[in-house]
Amino acid sequence: MAPMQALARIAVAQLLVLGLWFSASAVAPQLQQAWQLTDSGVAWLTMAVQIGFVVGALGSAVLALADTRSARVLFFWSALVGAGANLGLLVAGSAGPAIGLRFLTGVALAGVYPSGMKVMAGWFARGRGMALGVLVGALTLGSASPHLLRGLGLEWEAVVITSSALAVVGALLMRTTSEGPHQAAPRPFDWHLVGSVVRIAGWRRSTGGYLGHMWELYAMWTWIAAWVAASAEASSATYPNASTLAFATIAVGGIGAWLAGIAADRWGRPVIAGGAMAISGSVALASPLLFGAHPILVASILLIWGFTVVADSAQFSALATETTPSDLIGTALTLQTALGFLLTLASIRLVPLIADAVSWQWAFPVLTIGPALGVWAMAAQARSTRRGAQPAR
Numbered sequence: 075m076a077p078m079q080a081l082a083r084i085a086v087a088q089l090l091v092l093g094l095w096f097s098a099s100a101v102a103p104q105l106q107q108a109w110q111l112t113d114s115g116v117a118w119l120t121m122a123v124q125i126g127f128v129v130g131a132l133g134s135a136v137l138a139l140a141d142t143r144s145a146r147v148l149f150f151w152s153a154l155v156g157a158g159a160n161l162g163l164l165v166a167g168s169a170g171p172a173i174g175l176r177f178l179t180g181v182a183l184a185g186v187y188p189s190g191m192k193v194m195a196g197w198f199a200r201g202r203g204m205a206l207g208v209l210v211g212a213l214t215l216g217s218a219s220p221h222l223l224r225g226l227g228l229e230w231e232a233v234v235i236t237s238s239a240l241a242v243v244g245a246l247l248m249r250t251t252s253e254g255p256h257q258a259a260p261r262p263f264d265w266h267l268v269g270s271v272v273r274i275a276g277w278r279r280s281t282g283g284y285l286g287h288m289w290e291l292y293a294m295w296t297w298i299a300a301w302v303a304a305s306a307e308a309s310s311a312t313y314p315n316a317s318t319l320a321f322a323t324i325a326v327g328g329i330g331a332w333l334a335g336i337a338a339d340r341w342g343r344p345v346i347a348g349g350a351m352a353i354s355g356s357v358a359l360a361s362p363l364l365f366g367a368h369p370i371l372v373a374s375i376l377l378i379w380g381f382t383v384v385a386d387s388a389q390f391s392a393l394a395t396e397t398t399p400s401d402l403i404g405t406a407l408t409l410q411t412a413l414g415f416l417l418t419l420a421s422i423r424l425v426p427l428i429a430d431a432v433s434w435q436w437a438f439p440v441l442t443i444g445p446a447l448g449v450w451a452m453a454a455q456a457r458s459t460r461r462g463a464q465p466a467r
Contacts, residue, residue: 094156094241100221129181134184145404149189159182188411196255222317224317282451290358347385362439421441425438
């Protein structure tokens, strides 16, 4: 199998499975009406996935599953479990069971995202930023896909069934993809693997940037449709469908991740990642000025935000793989993502609290804190690179 063929298969598999992430959030208004959910219950449909992912990723990191097991097999079984848990929403009927199922979906996705990155890294030593950028782009499109399905007019049951069916196809596609030439063989389990990763300075800097990125990303993705709806209500102009604009805002990040990966391979990951965070953080800071503006202006700026808010993501993962020994890459990626998603629990919950306290107009500037800290971490990484620090191999 050629590297570009593997790239296509792995990316499509990731795209199809990651639709499970927002399959409930995209149809939250319909679920709220059908199940008589409170606003808090609706928020927990997304929060439960994040918590499940964190629990699953931390457990996977401690047990070093991605380094002691085949990453392709881990992806396959995790995707099937996630698809099954997602289908369970059809019979949940109330908030309690639904939140439990969303938690299980998150646990399953913890075996999908980091293991998919490890499989991709096994195919690319040169051009890894581009390859991981394509993978994050696929993740972005997959995460946005339920919004598209809903925007096309599908009922919530159809959205759930479709996203689960696509996840099964993605699982099978990954299972039939071969290992790459740079893939390290599974290593024996060792309780000290996490400690070995944390002691790597390059991993700590890349994770610092990733944490700043994650503070902004998932809160924006989760609440952008609500922000658009509130902005439309405050405007005298006719806005596009909120679900469709939310899909476009998230999906355009797929292009951003791909192009940023190409640029980062040429000009350096800290420069590209730091620049993307500077732009996305500026949009978050200026978002109150955009609220209630003409829909053409709103849509244009949101597309810029969506393009840049995820453009940096793959470069933190690439930095983690390049500063970590090959037989620790799975643990390094899993631990990094676990910490990042743990942080999203705070920002996802904080945004609606601010909206309730003052209004949706002022809900997003708090997200600027993350990109500011991320830019600082990337500046530190750039200084380390200039001093001649060599990547791990």
